[in-house]
Amino acid sequence: MRLREDGELGSEAHVKGLRACAETGLARGAFVLPMMALVAIGCGSSTSIPDDAGVPADDSGVEPDGSTPPTDSPPALEVDTPPRASWVTDVSVMIAGTATDDQPGLGLTINGAPASTDASGVFSVSVPTGFGLLVLDTVATDSVGNAATDTRSVLAGTFLPYGDTAADGIEVHLNEGAGGIAELEALGATLIDAQDLGALIPSPAYQNSSQSCIPICVTWYSVTLNVTNPRFSGTQLVIDPQANGQIRLQMTISEPRLDWSASGNVIGVPASANGDIRAADITVEIIVQPMIDSSGEITLDTVSATASVSNFVWDMSGFLYDVLSFFGADVAISNLIRDQMVNAIDDAVRNHVPALLEGALNDLAQSYAFPISGRTYTLNATPSTIDVVDTGITLGLATEVTVDQTVHSGELGLGSLQAGYTPPVWGTEPGVGVALSGDFLNQLLLALWRGGLLDIETTPEAAGIPDVLLQSLAPSATALFIAMHAGLPPVLVPGGGGHAYELQVGDLRVTLYDGPAVDGNEVLQAWVSAKANLDLDVATDGKLNVIISDSQLAVDVTLLSDPNADVTQTEALFETLLSPLLGGLGSAFGGVALIVLFWYWLMDSIGTF
Numbered sequence: 001m002r003l004r005e006d007g008e009l010g011s012e013a014h015v016k017g018l019r020a021c022a023e024t025g026l027a028r029g030a031f032v033l034p035m036m037a038l039v040a041i042g043c044g045s046s047t048s049i050p051d052d053a054g055v056p057a058d059d060s061g062v063e064p065d066g067s068t069p070p071t072d073s074p075p076a077l078e079v080d081t082p083p084r085a086s087w088v089t090d091v092s093v094m095i096a097g098t099a100t101d102d103q104p105g106l107g108l109t110i111n112g113a114p115a116s117t118d119a120s121g122v123f124s125v126s127v128p129t130g131f132g133l134l135v136l137d138t139v140a141t142d143s144v145g146n147a148a149t150d151t152r153s154v155l156a157g158t159f160l161p162y163g164d165t166a167a168d169g170i171e172v173h174l175n176e177g178a179g180g181i182a183e184l185e186a187l188g189a190t191l192i193d194a195q196d197l198g199a200l201i202p203s204p205a206y207q208n209s210s211q212s213c214i215p216i217c218v219t220w221y222s223v224t225l226n227v228t229n230p231r232f233s234g235t236q237l238v239i240d241p242q243a244n245g246q247i248r249l250q251m252t253i254s255e256p257r258l259d260w261s262a263s264g265n266v267i268g269v270p271a272s273a274n275g276d277i278r279a280a281d282i283t284v285e286i287i288v289q290p291m292i293d294s295s296g297e298i299t300l301d302t303v304s305a306t307a308s309v310s311n312f313v314w315d316m317s318g319f320l321y322d323v324l325s326f327f328g329a330d331v332a333i334s335n336l337i338r339d340q341m342v343n344a345i346d347d348a349v350r351n352h353v354p355a356l357l358e359g360a361l362n363d364l365a366q367s368y369a370f371p372i373s374g375r376t377y378t379l380n381a382t383p384s385t386i387d388v389v390d391t392g393i394t395l396g397l398a399t400e401v402t403v404d405q406t407v408h409s410g411e412l413g414l415g416s417l418q419a420g421y422t423p424p425v426w427g428t429e430p431g432v433g434v435a436l437s438g439d440f441l442n443q444l445l446l447a448l449w450r451g452g453l454l455d456i457e458t459t460p461e462a463a464g465i466p467d468v469l470l471q472s473l474a475p476s477a478t479a480l481f482i483a484m485h486a487g488l489p490p491v492l493v494p495g496g497g498g499h500a501y502e503l504q505v506g507d508l509r510v511t512l513y514d515g516p517a518v519d520g521n522e523v524l525q526a527w528v529s530a531k532a533n534l535d536l537d538v539a540t541d542g543k544l545n546v547i548i549s550d551s552q553l554a555v556d557v558t559l560l561s562d563p564n565a566d567v568t569q570t571e572a573l574f575e576t577l578l579s580p581l582l583g584g585l586g587s588a589f590g591g592v593a594l595i596v597l598f599w600y601w602l603m604d605s606i607g608t609f
Contacts, residue, residue, distance in 0.1 A: 075101035075140040077148035084527060085487025085507040087414045088129050088156040095136050096124040105143030111136065129156030132417065132493035133504035135529050135554050151556035153506030153529045155488045159414035160439065162402075162446060167384050169399030169440030171423055172364050175392040177430025181239050184360055188237035191352040192253065192345070201227055201344045205260070206333050223264035225333065227277065227340070232256040237353065243390040246303060249286045249357070251349040256282055256341060273316060277337055280311035284349040290361070296382040298361045300354045307346040312338045361386070364395055372588050375451040376404040391428050401443040407452035410487070416446040417491045436536065438492050438501065445490045448588055454486035454508065454581070457517060465576050472566040473573060474523040477514035484577070485509045490585060492534060499533040503548060503582070510577060525559040526570070530578055548582050
């Protein structure tokens with residue numbers, strides 16, 4: 001870079017490491033600035049210079065004291081490693097290069113910490129990486145405050161290869177009460193239909209006769225009994241999670257009734273009767289153990305099942321009943337009909353209720369395609385864990401996010417940033433809660449990056465850049481064109497200050513061209529990194545509401561071809577470009593209608609982990 005102490009460009013047309021300079025009072029070498037404040041880093045010192053400093057005594061270029069005068073050019077700074085937009089899996093990264101100056105007194109800092117060079121100007125410093133985006137800001141300063149800077153980013157951590165699944169990337173919790181398990185209970189109460197019961201009761205329900213041969217054979221009675229018109233006044237389903245990890249399913253059928261009719265003979269004399277059969281209620285209780293099978297399906301294994309009836313009444317009287325009672329058949333028939341009623345309801349409950357719960361839980365795991373900016377993204381969520389406590393059911397979903405076409409050019413990297421977050425502790429509030437892990441959200445961000453969401457080519461008019469700003473930065477240009485290319489995928493890391501996450505975008509290359517976007521037409525090029533707070537909420541329509549705030553930028557201008565450009569206007573340029581870019585990234589999040597994942601509920605709460 002060539003930048004004189006007075007803030008004017010030096011003689012080189014291709015300037016490396018240029019920073020926008022203005023009256024900010026910022027310390028040299030700071031790399032984070034508020035988005036809506038001036039982006040000005042590493043500017044020349046404002047320290048006053050003595051009147052005789054830098055003034056040669058004659059045309060020999062030698063100071064009166066015999067020394068060589070300071071120049072108005074900054075030191076020469078070249079950073080060789082790491083390359084821009086690097087991916088790092090180690091706990092530290094080596095930053096190395098050369099920093100030289102034609103005068104003694106060279107100073108070097110890396111991220112604000114002093115560093116030293118050898119006699120040839122070579123430096124090599126190990127910097128801890130941490131987790132997420134690491135911005136490396138190298139500043140070389142001469143004795144009078146002229147500065148050369150280099151700012152680049154690396155992405156550090158553990159990475160999940162693209163296309164692999166993140167275990168428990170999403171957690172869905174169904175609490176007891178309204179909006180959660182109660183919704184399933186209400187649906188399950190409608191599953192038992194009277195016609196189903198009729199199909200389960202045999203017809204005829206009873207058929208028998210009594211005969212004696214002494215020695216002449218006499219048929220004392222014969223009877224055929226049919227039951228019809230099963231009905232009941234109501235049903236109630238209780239889904240009760242247990243502390244031991246099992247689920248108790250209890251279906252109660254209130255006031256079940258059957259009509260009966262009987263016909264036969266009593267010692268050759270025809271006889272008939274009819275009436276009804278009723279009970280106060282019939283209750284079926286099933287204990288199930290939820291499991292996930294090898295195919296990823298949730299199954300409910302029956303541990304036990306019982307059925308009971310209260311206040312059973314068989315209303316039967318008359319001559320036929322007297323005969324059956326005389327022969328002791330009345331009790332057998334009564335018990336038979338009672339058992340048939342109970343068994344029919346028991347079979348119906350076993351057939352429908354566990355299947356209802358299985359289906360509801362499996363429906364939470366889906367393959368869901370959603371379009372964003374001309375690309376189709378697919379979220380596959382499959383059951384990975386299921387946990388039952390006495391207040392609710394928690395389902396962990398393994399997630400995979402892919403894009404139909406990778407349009408991002410260049411290095412595709414190692415995968416999505418992965419931390420293996422600790423799942424949340426769910427409360428007892430009724431309803432459905434959903435928690436999105438940082439691993440899942442980083443899968444989504446990686447897919448958006450591969451899909452080219454941050455690789456943008458546009459005109460200044462479409463980007464909303466004012467003409468006056470363009471004229472100040474490229475006064476000689478006639479056909480400006482803008483290209484942005486994200487060297488690294490955006491990532492989320494745990495936030496601070498009460499925020500869920502920090503959104504980080506590293507080494508976004510922004511180039512202004514005069515004409516087509518080809519080599520030789522560059523007017524300005526810079527590398528930009530951004531950080532911002534990101535919080536999530538759920539909107540009433542079930543979509544994600546993404547709040548991005550307190551954006552901060554790090555900018556490294558590496559080319560400014562027009563010597564008449566007003567370098568102080570780079571601040572306004574990147575504000576104009578990056579504010580909608582980050583907002584668009586948030587909109588892409590919000591466009592993911594996760595309501596599809598959560599069956600027919602609207603989420604009562606959403607969280608992150």
